[in-house]
Amino acid sequence: MAVQEMDTQDPFEMEAELVARARALGPQFRSSAAETEANRAVLKSNMQAVFDNQLVRFFQPKRHGGFELEWGAQFAIGREVAKHCPSTAWIVSVVGAHACFLGRMPGDVQDEVWGPNQDQLITTASVNRHGGATREKDGLRVSGQWGFSSGCDHADWAMFGVHVDGEAVPTQIVVPRSDWTIADTWHVAGMRGTGTKDLVLEDVFVPVHRTLPAGEWIAANPPGSKVNESYIYSVPFLPFVGTSLLGPLFGAAEGAYQDYCAITSKRTGTMTGEAVAENAPVQLRVAESAAELHAAEVIMTQQIAYLRDAGRNGTTIPATKRLEINRDRAFVARLCVQSTERLVGMMGAMGIFEGNPVQRHHRDVMAMATQIGVNWDRNMLSYGKWALGLPTGDAQVDQELGRAVS
Amino acid sequence: MAVVEQSDTSVPTLEEVLRRAEGMLPALRERAQEAEQLRRLPDATVKDLFDTGMMRILQPKRYGGYEMDWAAHAEAARVIARACSSTAWVVSVVGAHAAILARMSKQCQDDVWGPNQDQIIATASARKEGTARKVDGGYVVNGTWRFASGVDHADWCMVPAPLEAKERGLHDAPGFMRVLMPKSDYTIEDTWFVSGVKASGSKDVHCDEVFVPDYRVMDSRATFAPNPPGVEVNPEHYLYRLEFGPYFGSSLLGPMMGAAEGAYADYREITAVREGALFGGKVAGLAQVQQRLSESAAEIKAARLMYESNNQILHERGVAGAGLTAEELVEMNRDRAFVAKLLITAVTRLVRQMGAMGLYDDNPVQRHYRDITAMGTQIAVNWDRNITPFGKHELGLGADDVGFHKSKKTN
Numbered sequence: 001m002a003v004q005e006m007d008t009q010d011p012f013e014m015e016a017e018l019v020a021r022a023r024a025l026g027p028q029f030r031s032s033a034a035e036t037e038a039n040r041a042v043l044k045s046n047m048q049a050v051f052d053n054q055l056v057r058f059f060q061p062k063r064h065g066g067f068e069l070e071w072g073a074q075f076a077i078g079r080e081v082a083k084h085c086p087s088t089a090w091i092v093s094v095v096g097a098h099a100c101f102l103g104r105m106p107g108d109v110q111d112e113v114w115g116p117n118q119d120q121l122i123t124t125a126s127v128n129r130h131g132g133a134t135r136e137k138d139g140l141r142v143s144g145q146w147g148f149s150s151g152c153d154h155a156d157w158a159m160f161g162v163h164v165d166g167e168a169v170p171t172q173i174v175v176p177r178s179d180w181t182i183a184d185t186w187h188v189a190g191m192r193g194t195g196t197k198d199l200v201l202e203d204v205f206v207p208v209h210r211t212l213p214a215g216e217w218i219a220a221n222p223p224g225s226k227v228n229e230s231y232i233y234s235v236p237f238l239p240f241v242g243t244s245l246l247g248p249l250f251g252a253a254e255g256a257y258q259d260y261c262a263i264t265s266k267r268t269g270t271m272t273g274e275a276v277a278e279n280a281p282v283q284l285r286v287a288e289s290a291a292e293l294h295a296a297e298v299i300m301t302q303q304i305a306y307l308r309d310a311g312r313n314g315t316t317i318p319a320t321k322r323l324e325i326n327r328d329r330a331f332v333a334r335l336c337v338q339s340t341e342r343l344v345g346m347m348g349a350m351g352i353f354e355g356n357p358v359q360r361h362h363r364d365v366m367a368m369a370t371q372i373g374v375n376w377d378r379n380m381l382s383y384g385k386w387a388l389g390l391p392t393g394d395a396q397v398d399q400e401l402g403r404a405v406s
Numbered sequence: 407m408a409v410v411e412q413s414d415t416s417v418p419t420l421e422e423v424l425r426r427a428e429g430m431l432p433a434l435r436e437r438a439q440e441a442e443q444l445r446r447l448p449d450a451t452v453k454d455l456f457d458t459g460m461m462r463i464l465q466p467k468r469y470g471g472y473e474m475d476w477a478a479h480a481e482a483a484r485v486i487a488r489a490c491s492s493t494a495w496v497v498s499v500v501g502a503h504a505a506i507l508a509r510m511s512k513q514c515q516d517d518v519w520g521p522n523q524d525q526i527i528a529t530a531s532a533r534k535e536g537t538a539r540k541v542d543g544g545y546v547v548n549g550t551w552r553f554a555s556g557v558d559h560a561d562w563c564m565v566p567a568p569l570e571a572k573e574r575g576l577h578d579a580p581g582f583m584r585v586l587m588p589k590s591d592y593t594i595e596d597t598w599f600v601s602g603v604k605a606s607g608s609k610d611v612h613c614d615e616v617f618v619p620d621y622r623v624m625d626s627r628a629t630f631a632p633n634p635p636g637v638e639v640n641p642e643h644y645l646y647r648l649e650f651g652p653y654f655g656s657s658l659l660g661p662m663m664g665a666a667e668g669a670y671a672d673y674r675e676i677t678a679v680r681e682g683a684l685f686g687g688k689v690a691g692l693a694q695v696q697q698r699l700s701e702s703a704a705e706i707k708a709a710r711l712m713y714e715s716n717n718q719i720l721h722e723r724g725v726a727g728a729g730l731t732a733e734e735l736v737e738m739n740r741d742r743a744f745v746a747k748l749l750i751t752a753v754t755r756l757v758r759q760m761g762a763m764g765l766y767d768d769n770p771v772q773r774h775y776r777d778i779t780a781m782g783t784q785i786a787v788n789w790d791r792n793i794t795p796f797g798k799h800e801l802g803l804g805a806d807d808v809g810f811h812k813s814k815k816t817n
Contacts, residue, residue, distance in 0.1 A: 261800050261801060264801060265800075265801040265802040277798075277801035277802065277803055278803065280794055282797065282801070283793075283794045283795075283796075283797025283798045283801060283803075284790065284793055284794050284797055285797070286796070286797035286800050286801060287740050287793040287794065287795075287796035287797040287800070288744070288793060290740065290796060290797075290800065291740050291741055291743075291744035291793070291796075292744075294712065294737075294741060294744075295708040295709075295711070295712055295744070295748070298708070298711040298712055298715055299707070299708055299711060302711055324707075327700050327703065327704050328704060328707065330704075331701075331704035331705075331708065335708075377697065379700075380696070380697045380700035380701060380704075381693055381696050381697055381700070383696075383699075383700040383703065384695070384696025384697055384698070384699040384700040385696050387674055387696075387699050387700070387703065388674065388677060388678050388690035388695070388696060388699060389678045389690065390690055390691065390696075
């Protein structure tokens with residue numbers, strides 16, 4: 001199947017078009033969701049459909065065939081896919097958004113990655129298990145193992161955060177497929193289809209143009225902003241990055257809700273034969289979960305609009321707002337978890353069967369909610385400390401607020 | 407406080423209304439305990455409400471009112487409730503009665519606003535017992551009705567009276583007449599001994615063989631239905647023209663929203679400097695205190711966004727001249743109950759973290775907590791009543807009667 005071309009240049013129309021394409025692929029993702037789980041990686045056929053429909057070009061630079069869409073595009077597309085298959089949505093939204101990670105790196109390495117082939121899934125391995133790098137003339141020498149490389153089975157390139165001997169600040173490196181091997185460690189309870197395995201580097205030389213100190217990469221105006229125009233390549237990155245996870249998370253909860261209603265409106269009790277929908281507690285649970293999801297949606301809609309406007313206008317996001325953004329992300333995640341748990345807990349034994357999509361969505365929601373960006377205690381404590389006039393423990397925030405730990 | 411000059415043409419902007427509301431807050435905080443002891447609003451507060459035009463937000467322009475949009479009404483109450491829920495209740499719930507009167511005949515409106523444009527119009531919408539009996543030229547009204555908020559300061563009161571004693575239902579149920587009476591027609595029975603919103607003064611009114619002329623007795627449903635009698639003289643604003651139930655039922659949200667915001671702000675201010683009563687040490691340093699504060703902050707923000715969205719839907723549908731569909735109504739009722747639940751949960755979590763301090767009458771958090779819990783008992787935000795119809799609807803069963811519609815979703 002050939003790549004579908006876009007017939008509009010308006011970023012919001014393009015986003016809507018990608019959401020429509022994701023919706024059209026929904027039945028395919030849904031019917032293969034169980035197989036995707038068993039495969040513990042997105043199926044090749046589905047990955048091909050993602051590329052053919054340009055679903056991971058939303059943050060790819062225009063000079064490399066991408067769309068440079070507005071912040072929040074990944075949320076809308078990921079949400080749509082996740083109603084059917086949260087694992088595939090993770091690959092599209094979270095891993096797809098890595099295109100702007102690479103778009104902030106030096107122009108030369110971007111040419112190396114996208115020059116030969118514009119259909120790229122760029123994986124990252126962000127957690128160091130062991131090992132590190134030593135500095136050599138013209139580059140780094142790297143050995144070790146890094147965790148959580150979602151979609152690595154479909155990637156030609158990977159980004160790592162590595163510690164270099166004698167250096168305080170880690171360095172971001174970009175490494176081609178021929179230089180790393182996959183360690184299959186992804187045996188998990190949820191989000192199985194993301195194939196989030198470990199990557200191993202053995203005595204690999206990384207030339208200097210494929211490296212960048214992490215501080216520069218995250219700060220305003222990294223090298224990539226010289227070659228790519230959109231604000232997504234130039235904003236101070238930290239308040240932004242957390243958005244990508246919420247599309248799959250929210251969409252999975254929404255999918256669970258929709259599947260629950262579709263199943264329950266027709267279901268009769270296995271033991272009693274009664275129409276389950278007639279039970280008042282069932283009706284009550286549906287409505288409470290619906291209201292929670294609505295609350296999550298209004299919070300995310302507002303947060304995305306805020307980030308997008310801040311990016312477009314070049315507004316600095318103050319520390320207090322960053323704390324609020326993190327707090328609200330954790331809160332949204334909790335709403336999604338509660339909403340889904342309430343429903344799956346009201347399906348009787350049906351709720352534990354593997355063929356039940358609500359059950360799969362539930363495991364996926366729980367798995368996604370373990371991510372640090374939406375961790376409840378961490379994000380809630382920081383905000384609470386700020387509100388009570390204490391240092392938050394986040395050095396950057398405390399410095400900005402003049403609340404140094406004494 | 408300075409008297410704001412009023413004339414028939416001086417309609418303030420939303421910002422100006424909110425500025426005036428903000429201006430009242432220090433005095434309202436000062437009087438909050440006195441108001442609770444009085445179990446009605448202090449006279450000085452009622453004077454402030456008239457002077458600032460707070461009771462005119464939904465009053466028709468032809469009677470010196472502002473005829474403002476729904477959000478102005480809700481927002482004024484939200485701001486005021488940060489200091490005093492009872493005052494906000496009178497502004498929001500009782501203030502909305504101006505729109506009910508505006509939907510009644512010209513003669514009724516002339517009777518009330520003709521002599522004096524500063525009016526608190528009470529309603530006692532729950533019937534203990536009572537009827538309206540048809541006689542030549544009018545009705546004879548007997549009975550006792552409950553929850554007449556602000557009645558001590560009202561010149562007029564409305565009650566729902568059925569023609570037959572056996573009728574049951576809400577104030578706009580079939581068979582009920584809306585009766586408008588001057589204060590000489592009824593007596594106030596002081597039954598308002600309560601745990602929260604004490605100063606709303608929501609007492610009983612009692613009528614004994616009172617003759618009310620025909621024009622002040624009308625089909626109650628017709629006053630809430632689209633194109634009520636008042637549309638002849640107040641044709642412009644959507645609040646006087648469209649089905650009123652969705653608006654009136656939303657009048658609780660401003661006071662509840664503001665009470666939670668007030669509780670949060672007061673809690674934060676107190677807790678930031680509080681030391682443990684028994685063991686000393688900064689309470690703010692406790693991780694559980696920090697976490698509870700954040701959780702309540704997030705809940706209050708979620709509620710605020712949903713509240714704003716509710717205001718916006720009501721306004722947009724109003725401007726478009728369209729009522730809400732059955733589907734939108736069940737969803738709105740669900741969300742209102744959910745907002746109330748979020749706010750009550752948020753405030754309860756805070757007050758429980760204040761130790762014995764949380765018990766003292768002079769602790770404003772404790773008052774906000776009692777107020778929001780009391781407001782949460784209102785039928786329009788009742789959890790079970792409002793949440794179940796949405797579930798039924800979503801599962802393909804007919805929802806219960808919502809407004810004037812029946813809903814049935816086909817799956």
